Amino acid sequence: MGKYWGTLFNLLFVGYFAYETSRNLRDLGEVTVMTLLNQTPIWVITLITVMVISNTVRYGYKVLFSFSLILLPVFAIAFTVITVLIPATGLFHFEFILPILELDGYFCSGSQDRRKQHAASFGNCTID
Structure with a gap:
């Protein structure tokens, strides 16, 4: 050239x-x-x-990965502490998620025939 x-x-x-x-x-x-x-x-x-x-x-990438391995237990412990402390504050209410998982779990609460039930994106419904 x-x-x-x-x-x-x-x-x-x-x-x-x-x-x-x-x-x-x-x-x-x-x-x-x-x-x-x-x-x-x-x-x-x-x-x-x-x-x-x-x-x-x-x-080099080995230093980055080593640093990530050093920080992994710190983040794991912090995540565990947050997971335990948030429900302990009493601000988390399980009854607010009941329309999604009512008494029957993933199935519709109105029907007992499990073959005709389908989980939709906005809640559970029965397919006739």
């Missing part, structure tokens, strides 16, 4: 992948703000993502 055409092609190649990377990073930040972290600024999410990616590129 030659020196000049090759340099131009390489710059276009690098520019294309820099553009795609920035779009992916922006999409990740937007989706995270939209669905999970409503009050967090997008630059914080982007900064954390860039730091994790930079650390993985610098030290």
Whole structure:
């Protein structure tokens, strides 16, 4: 290709992948703000993502996986504590989910013929 055409092609190649990377990073930040972290600024999410990616590129994927294995028991214990403490507060009412799982569980409470029952998306119903 030659020196000049090759340099131009390489710059276009690098520019294309820099553009795609920035779009992916922006999409990740937007989706995270939209669905999970409503009050967090997008630059914080982007900064954390860039730091994790930079650390993985610098030290390798083994460090990332080792760090994840170290944090796994911490998150498991925190999840267990939250799972135990939320019902202990008394704010969780099981009677609010009764139209979905009434006395018969997954079946309609009005009919005893289990072959004619069908679970719909908005509750249980009987098929005649």
